[in-house]
Amino acid sequence: MIERYLEDYEAGQTFTTGRLTVDAEQIKAFAAQFDPQPFHLDEEAAKRTVFKGLAASGFHTASLVMRLIVVSEDRPVGGFIGLGIEEMRWPRPVRPGDELHVQIEVLEVRPSASRPGQGMIKVRTTTLNQNNEAVQVSRNSLLVPCRPGNTFIKHAESSSVSPAVAQRIDKQGEGR
Amino acid sequence: MIERYLEDYEAGQTFTTGRLTVDAEQIKAFAAQFDPQPFHLDEEAAKRTVFKGLAASGFHTASLVMRLIVVSEDRPVGGFIGLGIEEMRWPRPVRPGDELHVQIEVLEVRPSASRPGQGMIKVRTTTLNQNNEAVQVSRNSLLVPCRPGNTFIKHAESSSVSPAVAQRIDKQGEGR
Numbered sequence: 001m002i003e004r005y006l007e008d009y010e011a012g013q014t015f016t017t018g019r020l021t022v023d024a025e026q027i028k029a030f031a032a033q034f035d036p037q038p039f040h041l042d043e044e045a046a047k048r049t050v051f052k053g054l055a056a057s058g059f060h061t062a063s064l065v066m067r068l069i070v071v072s073e074d075r076p077v078g079g080f081i082g083l084g085i086e087e088m089r090w091p092r093p094v095r096p097g098d099e100l101h102v103q104i105e106v107l108e109v110r111p112s113a114s115r116p117g118q119g120m121i122k123v124r125t126t127t128l129n130q131n132n133e134a135v136q137v138s139r140n141s142l143l144v145p146c147r148p149g150n151t152f153i154k155h156a157e158s159s160s161v162s163p164a165v166a167q168r169i170d171k172q173g174e175g176r
Numbered sequence: 177m178i179e180r181y182l183e184d185y186e187a188g189q190t191f192t193t194g195r196l197t198v199d200a201e202q203i204k205a206f207a208a209q210f211d212p213q214p215f216h217l218d219e220e221a222a223k224r225t226v227f228k229g230l231a232a233s234g235f236h237t238a239s240l241v242m243r244l245i246v247v248s249e250d251r252p253v254g255g256f257i258g259l260g261i262e263e264m265r266w267p268r269p270v271r272p273g274d275e276l277h278v279q280i281e282v283l284e285v286r287p288s289a290s291r292p293g294q295g296m297i298k299v300r301t302t303t304l305n306q307n308n309e310a311v312q313v314s315r316n317s318l319l320v321p322c323r324p325g326n327t328f329i330k331h332a333e334s335s336s337v338s339p340a341v342a343q344r345i346d347k348q349g350e351g352r
Binding site: 035083 | 209210211214234235238246255257258263
């Protein structure tokens, strides 16, 4: 298991998760609980909808993606803590039998201006099926702690972090 | 039950869902399946995390919100079909015992340029707990069918829809 502090991330890094397969029973069970609509609940009824067949709820897909990410062996210290989603799309439906995996690309890394000792990474996550077709694309921000003792200052000085932020981080480091 | 075509929506309309309560067992069960992290799985472990106590997974909250919306008595014809999310944030954690409801505001209504006979509504959904504190805020786009026979042309002429789009819609109407 690799656990990363903010200083261990940089824009351009990519990560790939393991894989999982979703079946019709899982699609229907999730839908019955959270998204009880015909195209997620029943094969026959689904044929007569815009989906033209059974398809997973978008939030089922999003939840399966979360699982793939959370159980991966390479993660932020403290876990995957979402600050928010900037964009999420489902370019095509997830069907029974689809095998999913997720590619994560780090887009941005920066210390938090409001949360001392913490920072944010922005990532693009692309979820692909067994044919390498994208079924979910999102951009998310995650909360990631800075390394105790604060080596981020080195990165901060050579990046776009403002002197005020860098100085605050530096003072924190002194306070430990 | 009220079922709405695109023509039945307009910017500024608001809708409020029913309510549901989430308990600790539901929070842990969802987490075990989709987001197995200590702050979603175990009260004691959660106290030592940034959440300072058990909190629902963000996608559990999103899924509960979906349920509240889907079972409401006022809906688009054909159901709630998400085209995508532009923004989703969780301003505060959902805790065991929280009672949630959702306020939906229509931000924008427009016919689709690429999907004849269909359109899009953009909505802001704000999910509130029993203290009327926002626990989830999002902006989403939904696919909504136009009324057969196409009365939307009337709205289109008085709105910002381009003449070319209005003309295409008009021809569709004639073709039925």
